[in-house]
Amino acid sequence: MPRERNPLLPLLPVALLLPLATACGGSADADGNAEAKTVTVTVGYQSKTINTVTAGTLLRSLGYFEEELAARGKKDGTTYKVEWQDYATGAPITAQMTAGKIDIGSMGDFPLLINAARGKQLGQPTRLVSVTGYNLRGGLNTVVSAPGSPLRSLAGLRGKKVSTSVGSAADGTLVRALRQAGIDPDKGIQKLNQQPSVGASALTAGSVDALSQFVAWPGKQAFEGKATALYDGAELNLPTFHGVTVREKFAKQRTGILDDFLRAQRRATDHLRAHPVTAAESVAKVTGLPAEVVYLYNGAQGIATFDPELRPELIAALKEDVPVLKAAGLVGDVDVDAFVDPAPLRRAVRSAAYPKAGTAKPELWLKGASTTRSFDSPKELLKAANGADVRAAYVPDALTGTLWFADKAVWVADGSELRAFVTPASAKRYVDAHAGARVIRYADAVRLAS
Template identity: 85%
Template sequence: MNSRILPLLTLALLLPLATACGTSSEANGTAGPETVTVTIGYQSKTINTVTAGTLLRSLGYFEEELTARGKRDGTTYKVEWQDYATGAPITAQMTAGKIDIGSMGDFPLLINAARGKELKQPTRLVAVTGYNLRGGLNTVVTAPGSPLRSLADLRGKKISTSVGSAADGTLVRALQRAGIDAEKDIRKLNQQPSVGASALTAGSVDALSQFVAWPGQLAFEGRATALYDGAELNLPTFHGVTVRQKFAEERAGVLSDFLKAQRRATDHLREQPVAAAESVAKETGLPAEVVYLYNGANGIATFDPELRPELIAALKQDVPVLKAAALVGDVDVDAFVDPAPLKRAVQAPPYPPASAVKPELWLKGQTTTRTFENPKELLKAAKGAQVRAAYVPDALTGTLWFADKAVWVADGAELRAFVTPASAQRYVDGHAGARVIRYEDAVGLAS
């Protein structure tokens, strides 16, 4: 509908229908109970947003909180969940007043802040969903059997990514560190994650840089091999919850209910990680083994709504990258971040600091997993067992990866795993006698 050609009166009548938090209380000209619809934008397959999206929706916690509120204030609350592949369309809908609360990655969050200010629909970052303090949520992958072994090999190649996403930011930064100009030395294709994945499989691109859970899914399915682990940047990356400022002011109680529900969903995920992974897998069609790689007890993502100082500092470091790509101008991160709603909503103590990542084994038919002190013990337990998934942390970055997809190195009696061939080779080059071996050989040596 083109509002420019509507008569002013008609536009005024239709405007409430275009807003996200719709309200009706005088149907057919008679007063009655107020009905409020809250619209949530989420990314079902970006699985480190599940506590504000897929998992939260399946648990029904937000609806429970709103039902309780409705009993107190006589209002009927409804929730509309809208699923998107990336953060960009969520921002477009928020700045059009059609989505109230959304979740997206750190780079899209900055674009969200910039577009909101530009279009006079300001937004605020009010919570985090999942994060990795080293940047391990983003990965560059190549096709199995590709001759590409390191970032240096990407010069002159075609690389698929979603421009403006956290994965794009990882690609640009990683290439810069490798002395490669992301604008001049490669051919970067701006594609949706699913399109890029298909392009990689078809051989029409040489590499794919994407965010959780695409790299893990492609590796698990045997359709990709990791080329670069985003954790090598050692810069935090995260996804968070953004809200329209007007909604936050007018419906502060509803926002509190959402954040309470998000904390409850986070508690559930941390206390029952296998059940949560199975639930998300059922809702999204993703393999549960892939969901657990990121969202498990030792997963790549740590779930905590807290707006940690390290994450906000990293967000400020992201601004110059987006400015250089002409995707944003100046962004006032401090004005965008608003910790007050979370503090009002959640009175529970903060979660304890994340412990060291351990190797983990998930056997078929089991609803719990086992952890091990080192990779060798994991491999011993996996030999001859009915393994559903075995996970092992990278020896340098700590990024969890599938044990049978990792690059293994034998160093004397020690067995070490790496996400990428390049990092394994760097280790071998620095340790006399160390050598790269196959996974099957690692299992044999462990026994």
């Protein structure tokens, strides 16, 4: 079936006609000059894409970038200002960057490739200089269906209406997952190209059968009782991440400012990792997202691991994304090695990398508590939660390790053990492979644990 026009992709003729606004005020030109007394740096970010908060929402609220620039200003006598521009997806950030109107932006891995392609095409090349958050298995993207839906696996999507954002990492997950399920992603479903909020509303209204989206939309819809997980992106076992891209001209002419940004991002990452509950509540306050949802992704055991390092496995995954976008006609060839530039981070931050993420543990967040408690098993979590004043309880999928809300998970009793799964399909696979194992209700799991 013919595809809808993609509203998320920049309309290039319009973008080309946009007037080039200055990235720097005073007498500075679009890329800055030594005569400027006031320099304005424009940062594009996605407040509700909470895997980017260390380069966006959280960084902005902490004021670390402004602090770094103020220190620079004391030395060189220049006044530095930051203009933050919030967008729903990465595509408009790319459009503004290629028009010279945004200097630094953050977005997901698929949009980053489109950013690289459009920048080269329009003579405004960009460079990937850091990562915000990642999941090595791909758990940041999820396909969800409506509560009570008869759908139990991706196989049931054949011929159905599915909402996603074409060109996003969530669309990439959908395409790959459908192919694994033996469904042609172009002809086997009716794909609706919609922004995340529109798709979420469509699912609630019943005008689509499923929604494939990136962090934090699937978790939000599930938490609010508006969706049930149908496919866990971690089943692909392919890394997905978000990162920071910068205009090459800006990076060359304002090297020190880029260094300041990367140092500020590292400070914000330190803050998030040291104070995950406080950070989640801060992001929730700014975005309007439930703090429990933010913590699902950004918490101590969260689905996302925050680390600015450009890890080799993430860059390798980025290269594997190129053919998917090429097949969709969204990019041509992309020279990933030329796009990735680790030099600024190495220059700005000493020992940028954190230890790799370990296996997630069940975690309990009680109402009124400023910290959470982790457990060695799902049974211990449920026992502690029984009768307690619980704000949120999280449990990792027994197969993929993806964290999910305990009361939204699919529970399986296997002898004396209790195991949780994000989707009915993965729970069924486990039950089919383990004699005596059976799917049970959450309330029964709590009773058995106690």
